[in-house]
Amino acid sequence: MNGNECQKALIGIYLKIDMTELRPNALGISSAVIGALSMFVLGILGNLGLYTGAVEMMQTWHVFFSLSVTGILAGIVEAAVICYALGWTLAYVYNKV
Secondary structure (H helix, E strand, C coil): CCHHHHHHHHHHHHHCCCCCCCCHHHHHHHHHHHHHHHHHHHHHHHHCCCCHHHHHHHHHHCCCCCCCHHHHHHHHHHHHHHHHHHHHHHHHHHHHC
């Protein structure tokens, strides 16, 4: 099998994936990663004095988030849990409808 045949075979495999259904666990995990990274970046930028308005909003909306190291870590965990739950629920409801 040469390179072109191998590439066509791989494309054929990818095209056979059923895209009519979302995988709840995959969407939950990817949402959790994005939420955790966002909280981490916001905590770092907040400590640098940037995006203070966004930091104030996050401190209002998230119970455990603050600009200390433990506050940032707690905010990361909180955001990951909330985003996972919302992503999983969204995919589950989408699949049922």
